[in-house]
Amino acid sequence: MTSTSxxxxxxxxxxxxxxxxxxxxxxxxxxxxxxxxxxxxxxxxFVALLGPxxxxxxxxxxxxxxxxxxxxxxxxxxxVDVAGVPVNRRDIGMVFQQYSLFPHLTVQQNVEFGLQMRRxxxxxxxxxxxxxxEMVSLDHLSERYAHQMSGGQQQRVALAxxxxxxxxxxxxxxxxxxxxxxxxxxxxxxxxxxxxxxxxTTVFVTxxxxxxxxxxxxxxxxxxxxxxxIGTPEELYLTPATPFVAxxxxxxxxxxxxxxxxxxxxxxxxxxxxxxxxxxxxVLAFVRPEDIVFVPASSTAPGDxxxxxxxxxxxxxxxxTTVRLDDDTIVSVQHxxxxxxxxxxxxxxxxxxxxxxxxxxxx
Amino acid sequence: MSAPRxxxxxxxxxxxxxxxxxxxxxxxxxxxxxxxxxxxxxxxxYSFIHYVSIFHPxxxxxxxxxxxxxxxxxxxxxxxxxxxxxxxxxxxxMLLVELRYPRFRRILExxxxxxxxxxxxxxxxxxxxxxxxxxxxxxxxxxxxxxAVGIIVLPYAYRPIATNIQAFDLVTLTEAARSLGASxxxxxxxxxxxxxxxxxxxxxxxxxxxxxGEYTIASFLSQNTFQTxxxxxxxxxxxxxxxxxxxxxxxxxxxxxxIGRFGAVRPGGRVKKTRRPRGTEPRIPLxxxxxxxxxx
Numbered sequence: 001m002t003s004t005s006x007x008x009x010x011x012x013x014x015x016x017x018x019x020x021x022x023x024x025x026x027x028x029x030x031x032x033x034x035x036x037x038x039x040x041x042x043x044x045x046f047v048a049l050l051g052p053x054x055x056x057x058x059x060x061x062x063x064x065x066x067x068x069x070x071x072x073x074x075x076x077x078x079x080v081d082v083a084g085v086p087v088n089r090r091d092i093g094m095v096f097q098q099y100s101l102f103p104h105l106t107v108q109q110n111v112e113f114g115l116q117m118r119r120x121x122x123x124x125x126x127x128x129x130x131x132x133x134e135m136v137s138l139d140h141l142s143e144r145y146a147h148q149m150s151g152g153q154q155q156r157v158a159l160a161x162x163x164x165x166x167x168x169x170x171x172x173x174x175x176x177x178x179x180x181x182x183x184x185x186x187x188x189x190x191x192x193x194x195x196x197x198x199x200x201t202t203v204f205v206t207x208x209x210x211x212x213x214x215x216x217x218x219x220x221x222x223x224x225x226x227x228x229x230i231g232t233p234e235e236l237y238l239t240p241a242t243p244f245v246a247x248x249x250x251x252x253x254x255x256x257x258x259x260x261x262x263x264x265x266x267x268x269x270x271x272x273x274x275x276x277x278x279x280x281x282x283v284l285a286f287v288r289p290e291d292i293v294f295v296p297a298s299s300t301a302p303g304d305x306x307x308x309x310x311x312x313x314x315x316x317x318x319x320x321t322t323v324r325l326d327d328d329t330i331v332s333v334q335h336x337x338x339x340x341x342x343x344x345x346x347x348x349x350x351x352x353x354x355x356x357x358x359x360x361x362x363x
Numbered sequence: 364m365s366a367p368r369x370x371x372x373x374x375x376x377x378x379x380x381x382x383x384x385x386x387x388x389x390x391x392x393x394x395x396x397x398x399x400x401x402x403x404x405x406x407x408x409y410s411f412i413h414y415v416s417i418f419h420p421x422x423x424x425x426x427x428x429x430x431x432x433x434x435x436x437x438x439x440x441x442x443x444x445x446x447x448x449x450x451x452x453x454x455x456x457m458l459l460v461e462l463r464y465p466r467f468r469r470i471l472e473x474x475x476x477x478x479x480x481x482x483x484x485x486x487x488x489x490x491x492x493x494x495x496x497x498x499x500x501x502x503x504x505x506x507x508x509x510x511a512v513g514i515i516v517l518p519y520a521y522r523p524i525a526t527n528i529q530a531f532d533l534v535t536l537t538e539a540a541r542s543l544g545a546s547x548x549x550x551x552x553x554x555x556x557x558x559x560x561x562x563x564x565x566x567x568x569x570x571x572x573x574x575x576g577e578y579t580i581a582s583f584l585s586q587n588t589f590q591t592x593x594x595x596x597x598x599x600x601x602x603x604x605x606x607x608x609x610x611x612x613x614x615x616x617x618x619x620x621x622i623g624r625f626g627a628v629r630p631g632g633r634v635k636k637t638r639r640p641r642g643t644e645p646r647i648p649l650x651x652x653x654x655x656x657x658x659x
Contacts, residue, residue, distance in 0.1 A: 067538055113545075171542075
């Protein structure tokens with residue numbers, strides 16, 4: 001059955017499967033790669049696992065795939081514990097970080113491979129493989145071999161191969177990291193489009209926060225084998241639950257201040273604290289570059305502070321300027337491209353007053 | 364004329380000269396051997412009489428070539444068993460180590476390379492008491508020599524297989540096949556082995572070449588193989604011995620050419636070349652990227 005939408009021709013996969021990781025522990029020689037990780041993914045949801053190297057995100061994905069045996073805990077797909085089910089019987093589709101097309105098979109044969117394993121008839125295999133390749137706009141390359149294609153094309157074929165069997169869950173293990181910047185952006189948008197149209201529950205591992213924030217319904221920020229915070233990209237960016245998330249997601253300036261009754265005072269400006277439970281005292285506030293603005297020298301007000309421009313970068317639609325403050329603190333300010341500064345310019349800055357995440361200063 | 368670049372390909376003329384010189388190194392001894400096989404004993408002139416005599420020995424001269432036919436037969440049996448050892452013991456072990464126990468990779472490599480560092484004569488001195496036990500269990504038929512030769516061929520069989528394994532991402536391809544529903548045997552049969560054809564064929568041919576050329580062990584363990592029979596025949600008929608030696612050399616040369624051909628051809632009929640530098644690949648039209656944002 002084909003869809004009526006122009007690009008994808010695989011049928012929509014119902015409402016997708018519910019995926020649950022419950023207290024999952026994975027130990028390697030006594031070291032915990034996953035430390036009682038719990039995560040529930042709703043049917044049809046696109047969840048990104050984001051974190052620095054060694055945080056356990058790939059281990060979590062591989063445990064979900066069945067490529068790693070877990071030490072303790074449960075993994076459920078649609079309520080059924082699959083922790084003891086081998087990878088080839090879990091009914092998942094997976095795209096790997098490394099190019100993983102079988103070199104001795106053509107694109108068509110690669111896509112048909114999973115269907116062959118499921119004993120689908122030759123005619124059905126050909127039809128469904130063609131549909132899957134049409135979905136990633138590569139049906140014209142069906143007779144090529146992997147070495148005759150670019151990296152981006154290979155990963156699109158790998159995506160078609162993973163989806164052609166209509167798996168319950170799609171797992172993407174940093175599938176874009178080997179590609180160059182342009183192809184990466186293009187392919188991530190294509191992945192999101194196909195995922196939305198098929199309605200397949202998807203877990204996407206990445207260390208690139210921009211990628212995670214751009215495509216996921218929810219992002220789970222991982223640290224030391226556990227989830228630090230899970231939420232929508234907006235929630236993570238605007239209301240980070242912990243200093244780690246504030247620091248890891250987006251760019252933050254670390255500015256010293258004092259917290260009293262839920263209000264952080266930084267350089268004379270009063271900023272609401274995101275975490276009301278934080279105890280009073282000296283804190284390090286995480287101020288976003290867009291929450292600092294330049295003020296003309298003629299209209300300064302109490303709470304403004306001054307500094308000297310250290311460097312400035314043009315980022316296309318915006319500009320980011322680094323300012324050295326009087327006490328040698330370095331802050332990054334994001335502003336419009338129309339505002340231009342030169343190295344050594346004396347500038348006045350002001351905090352916009354948006355809520356900030358902060359962490360107590362030790363000692 | 365500009366100075367030749369370091370690392371540049373040699374010119375067409377230089378390549379031709381190198382090819383001719385190397386070719387002569389191989390061809391001259393072979394041609395000399397061939398010329399020798401055509402000589403007539405004690406007379407001038409050339410003839411194929413020695414070739415004919417292999418199949419139709421002159422009863423008057425009392426020549427008996429049966430040891431060499433028996434030796435060839437024994438060597439072929441040893442070849443088959445040794446190849447089976449390589450395919451059924453070495454190859455699965457290497458795959459298992461690569462897929463499940465990579466920490467043993469160095470140990471396996473050391474064990475497999477070790478026989479090349481030990482002179483055959485030293486090995487065979489160790490084998491003699493071992494073979495007393497082997498003979499007690501399996502008898503003293505020539506095929507039992509395959510156990511000893513199976514050790515000798517390890518370095519030659521290990522290296523091409525190891526090189527082939529390193530040439531592609533064995534682990535990821537296996538995991539990809541498994542994630543698509545393939546069982547372990549299916550993943551190995553349908554994905555791994557087809558991509559190891561080059562290494563496996565090289566290992567098999569090198570094994571055959573080593574077995575056919577093995578003399579020391581067979582001689583010291585008193586077995587009749589191609590090489591020991593060749594020595595025996597050479598003491599009575601140097602012409603026929605040279606014919607067989609020449610045939611063995613040409614056979615080994617043909618095997619190497621076949622290995623070379625398998626190594627050069629990739630799926631899709633293209634001869635393997637250096638990987639195209641990244642960034643030169645064909646591109647599809649793409650939208651302008653948004654500015655990248657990095658963590659502080």
